[in-house]
Amino acid sequence: MKAAVVVFPGSNCDRDCKVAVERSTGAQVEMVWHTDTQLPDGLDLIVLPGGFSYGDYLRCGAIASLSPVMREVKAAAERGTAVVGICNGFQILCEAGMLPGALLRNERLKYVCKPVSLDIVNGQTRFTAAYQGRREAVMTVGNGDGNFFADEATLDRIEGDGQVVFRYRDNPNGSARDIAGIVNAKGNVLGLMPHPDRAFEQDLTSADGALLFQSVFASA
Amino acid sequence: MFLKPGVLDVQGKAIEAALHGLGWPDAAHVRVGRTLEFEVGDTDKAAAESKVRDMCERLLANTVIESYRVDVA
Numbered sequence: 652m653k654a655a656v657v658v659f660p661g662s663n664c665d666r667d668c669k670v671a672v673e674r675s676t677g678a679q680v681e682m683v684w685h686t687d688t689q690l691p692d693g694l695d696l697i698v699l700p701g702g703f704s705y706g707d708y709l710r711c712g713a714i715a716s717l718s719p720v721m722r723e724v725k726a727a728a729e730r731g732t733a734v735v736g737i738c739n740g741f742q743i744l745c746e747a748g749m750l751p752g753a754l755l756r757n758e759r760l761k762y763v764c765k766p767v768s769l770d771i772v773n774g775q776t777r778f779t780a781a782y783q784g785r786r787e788a789v790m791t792v793g794n795g796d797g798n799f800f801a802d803e804a805t806l807d808r809i810e811g812d813g814q815v816v817f818r819y820r821d822n823p824n825g826s827a828r829d830i831a832g833i834v835n836a837k838g839n840v841l842g843l844m845p846h847p848d849r850a851f852e853q854d855l856t857s858a859d860g861a862l863l864f865q866s867v868f869a870s871a
Numbered sequence: 872m873f874l875k876p877g878v879l880d881v882q883g884k885a886i887e888a889a890l891h892g893l894g895w896p897d898a899a900h901v902r903v904g905r906t907l908e909f910e911v912g913d914t915d916k917a918a919a920e921s922k923v924r925d926m927c928e929r930l931l932a933n934t935v936i937e938s939y940r941v942d943v944a
Contacts, residue, residue, distance in 0.1 A: 710933055717930065746933065753935040755874075756881050800878060800936055825879070 652678035652868050654696040657724065659685045659715045664701035664737065664848055671848035672698065675861035676868045685718040696733045696867045697724055699740030701793070701846060711754060711796045712742030721747055733777055733867045734840045738794055741832075741842030750835055750842045751809060752801035754794075758825025762795040766856050767845055768820040769831055773813045776834055778841045781866040788859035790845035792823055792831075797844040799826035799833075809833055817843055872932045872939045873904035907931060916943045 654672050658665045669680045681691050685704075690697070704715035715721070721743075728734050728749060736744040744750045757763060769788045771779055782788065801809070806828055809815055817832035824844070832843030847860025874880045883901040890898035913919035923941045932939040 709931070713930065713933065745935075751935075753933055755878065755936060758879065758881055760881050760885055798881075802877075802935075825881075 652676060652695055653691065653693050654678045654680045654698060655683045655691055655694050656680060656698045656700055657683050657685060657720055658700070659702070659704035659718060659743075661704045661706055662700045662702035662739070664739075664846065667846075667848045668698045668700045668737070671851040671860065672696070672864050675851050675864040678864075678868060683720060685715065685720050687720050688723065690720075690723045690727060694727065694732055696735065696864075697727060698848075699724070699734070699736040699743050700848070701738030701740060704739055704743065707796075710742075710746065712739060712744075712746040715739075715743045716746035716748075725749060728835075728840050731837075731839055735778065735847075735863070735867070736840075736842040737846055737848060738792075738797070738844055741844055742796065744840060744842040749840050750833060751805050751814075752799055752827075752833070754796050754844070755798040755800045755825075756796050757794070757798050757823075762793075763797070763823045764791070764793040765823070766791050766850075767823055767831075769845060770818040770820060771816070772818050773816045773834075775813070776816055776838055776841070776866075778834070778863050778866050779816060781862040781869055782859075787820075788817070788862070789857040790847055790850040790860050791856065792845045793849070794824065794844050797824040797826065799830045799844070801827060806830075812836060816841060817845065872907075872927075872937045873902055874936055875938050878936050919943050 656668045742754045818829040819831045822829045847863040850857040850860035882903040887901040927939045
C-alpha cells in the first residue's frame with residue numbers, strides 16, 4: 652500500500668494529507684515535488700492537497716495544472732491509479748481537464764471554514780465503498796473559491812452517469828446542484844472541496860474522512 | 872477575460888450593490904474582468920493574434936467559465 656502527496660509551492664495541506672493517509676490506512680506515503688518528472692513506483696493513490704498553489708495567481712489551480720509533475724499524474728490516472736484532489740487539488744484537477752467543470756468564487760464572496768454534512772450520493776465508487784451504504788459524512792470545508800460550476804448539459808451528464816459523489820446538505824458556497832465532489836467517467840479520479848484530511852480522527856470533529864482513504868486501499 | 876454570460880459574477884454583483892449604495896441606482900450589469908498586457912516577438916499582427924489566442928486557450932482563460940478578446944496594438 653503506497654501513496655504519494657504532491658507538493659506545489661503554496662500547498663498548505665500536504666503534511667496533513669500525509670498524516671491523514673498514514674493514520675487512516677497504514678499506507679506508506681511519499682512526498683513528490685511539483686517539478687519531479689517521475690512518480691514513485693507502485694502507487695495506489697496520488698493526493699493533490701489543499702492550499703494556494705502559486706498564490707492562486709491567474710486562477711486557482713491554473714498554473715499548478717501545468718507543473719511538470721502533472722504530466723505524470725495524468726499518465727498515472729490513465730493507467731488507472733486513484734487520484735484524489737482536495738480543495739485546491741480539486742481546482743487543479745478541473746484546470747488540468749481531468750475533471751469537468753470549474754470552481755468559481757463563493758456565491759456570498761466569503762471564505763467559508765466549517766464542518767459540513769455531506770450526502771454520499773454514490774457509495775459504489777473507489778472512494779466511498781468503505782462507507783458501506785452510509786448516506787452521510789461530515790468533513791470540514793475551507794475555501795473561498797469552492798463554488799462548483801458546469802454548464803447544464805455537463806451537470807445532467809455527470810449526474811446521470813453517477814459521477815456526483817458528494818453533495819452538501821446545506822450548500823456553503825453556491826455550488827451548482829449542491830455538488831461537493833465528483834469523479835471522472837472512469838471513476839478513478841475524485842475531486843472534492845471538503846477536506847477528508849481534516850476529518851480523519853474524532854478529535855478533529857469527525858473521523859469520516861478516514862473512510863474515504865480506506866476505500867481506496869480496500870479496492871487497491 | 873470575462874466570465875461568460877450565464878456564469879454568476881459575484882464580484883460584479885457586490886460592486887453593483889456598492890455603487891447603488893453610493894447613490895448611483897442606475898449602475899447595472901456590472902461585470903468584473905481581467906486585462907493582461909504583454910509583448911510578443913511577432914511583427915505580423917495576424918501571427919501575433921493567433922499565437923495569443925493559443926495562449927488564451929491553453930492558459931490565460933478557462934473557457935469552461937470565461938470568454939476572452941485579443942487586441943493587438
